[in-house]
Amino acid sequence: MAAEATATTLVSHSTGAEWLKRYSTSLMGVFGTPQRVLVRGAGCLVWDADGKEYLDLLGGIAVNALGHAHPFVTSVISSQLATLGHVSNFFTSPTQIALAEKLLALTHAPAGSKVFFTNSGTEAVEAAFKLARRNGASPDGTTGKRTKIIALEGAFHGRTMGALALTAKEAYRAPFEPLPGGVVHIPFGDVAALEAAIDETVAAVFLEPIQGEAGVRPLPPGYLKAAREATTKAGALLIMDEVQTGIGRTGKWLATEDAGIVPDAITLAKGLGGGFPIGALLTFGEQTSSLLSAGQHGTTFGGNPVATAAALATLHAIESQRVLENVAAVGEYLRTGLAAVDGVTEVRGEGLLIGFDLDAEVAPAVVTAGLNAGFIVNSPGPRTIRLAPPLVLTNDQAGTFLAALPAILQTAKDAQ
Numbered sequence: 001m002a003a004e005a006t007a008t009t010l011v012s013h014s015t016g017a018e019w020l021k022r023y024s025t026s027l028m029g030v031f032g033t034p035q036r037v038l039v040r041g042a043g044c045l046v047w048d049a050d051g052k053e054y055l056d057l058l059g060g061i062a063v064n065a066l067g068h069a070h071p072f073v074t075s076v077i078s079s080q081l082a083t084l085g086h087v088s089n090f091f092t093s094p095t096q097i098a099l100a101e102k103l104l105a106l107t108h109a110p111a112g113s114k115v116f117f118t119n120s121g122t123e124a125v126e127a128a129f130k131l132a133r134r135n136g137a138s139p140d141g142t143t144g145k146r147t148k149i150i151a152l153e154g155a156f157h158g159r160t161m162g163a164l165a166l167t168a169k170e171a172y173r174a175p176f177e178p179l180p181g182g183v184v185h186i187p188f189g190d191v192a193a194l195e196a197a198i199d200e201t202v203a204a205v206f207l208e209p210i211q212g213e214a215g216v217r218p219l220p221p222g223y224l225k226a227a228r229e230a231t232t233k234a235g236a237l238l239i240m241d242e243v244q245t246g247i248g249r250t251g252k253w254l255a256t257e258d259a260g261i262v263p264d265a266i267t268l269a270k271g272l273g274g275g276f277p278i279g280a281l282l283t284f285g286e287q288t289s290s291l292l293s294a295g296q297h298g299t300t301f302g303g304n305p306v307a308t309a310a311a312l313a314t315l316h317a318i319e320s321q322r323v324l325e326n327v328a329a330v331g332e333y334l335r336t337g338l339a340a341v342d343g344v345t346e347v348r349g350e351g352l353l354i355g356f357d358l359d360a361e362v363a364p365a366v367v368t369a370g371l372n373a374g375f376i377v378n379s380p381g382p383r384t385i386r387l388a389p390p391l392v393l394t395n396d397q398a399g400t401f402l403a404a405l406p407a408i409l410q411t412a413k414d415a416q
């Protein structure tokens, strides 16, 4: 076999339309019909099977933090894979340990804090769910267990059974009931509702600092502080799901960085590997970190040398390329520009996690018109558009979208 082999030599060549026909006969239908067949990316640009170029303003849903095919990340992943790719968790590796240390340092984790690595966001949430089940329990789990977990209306925490129990959307939940029990959803951003719901039977409160899937909805100011006080008083864990908002997305390492609180645990994933799958559960402090003991949780692939090298490379590039400053500046430029576009009624979000509402229920048509005009965006709701571009998006690139948006909105309205 040629040492220079690439995946493209392993597949036949087709047009986009032919690929999609093959897709529909061989792939499970859970995602509907994919919008395009993508074959290549560089920075904030991607190209489809028919050679059309797109500015990627979704970044694989907040995943491609450094854009596509970032040279440094690609090089680190390739060389790690060529050195040692997988070892199982009977063993560890330098990149795994170094990444855990780096994450604890970046998040200013208190002494005794620990990390558990996963392959995805939902797995990080599953680990957090199991952590919550251990709160207050005796070592064998038979007594003292707190049975309730609180999450918010509009919450999205993933699609596996435990994470799904925390996710609010009825259409996602109903087909799979019964879900792991004890989860109650309370009104979004309502401190009084939280204080009324919390007592000594509550194991944990799960919060997203900004609800991404609900249309980029930030928690109101003061909510996190109130949640920290209420959970501390009741002995419940405060678990922040930063799977979407973490790793520079908001212009800070964590969206909760300036909220003046220290949570008990944090979940991370999407941007962490710069496009390579990896997630993490961070447990803050000695007590929380010892809730899950030897044998109580595990993973085959989680924390493998390649994934942890990818994340180390991503964090290094974010630091050395001064990416956080770029996120703040370009995010501000985009939000200001969007607010001035006719037909945009509200702009929300922080850094490069942006949601904006339209004056008509045309968001899905805007996604289609955007694609035809060479822009990838997403519609989490009938009148809401979400942008979560690579964190290295330039002002010039953002400007091309702002300039094209009025015509895209008009095309979407005409198509209704």
Ligand SMILES: *Cc1c(COP(=O)(O)O)cnc(C)c1O
Binding pocket: 120, 121, 122, 123, 125, 156, 157, 158, 159, 208, 212, 213, 241, 242, 243, 244, 269, 270
């Ligand atoms: C995407 C997301 C998840 C699930 O992550 P997957 O990698 O898709 O399993 C969980 N929580 C939040 C806040 C997310 O945005």
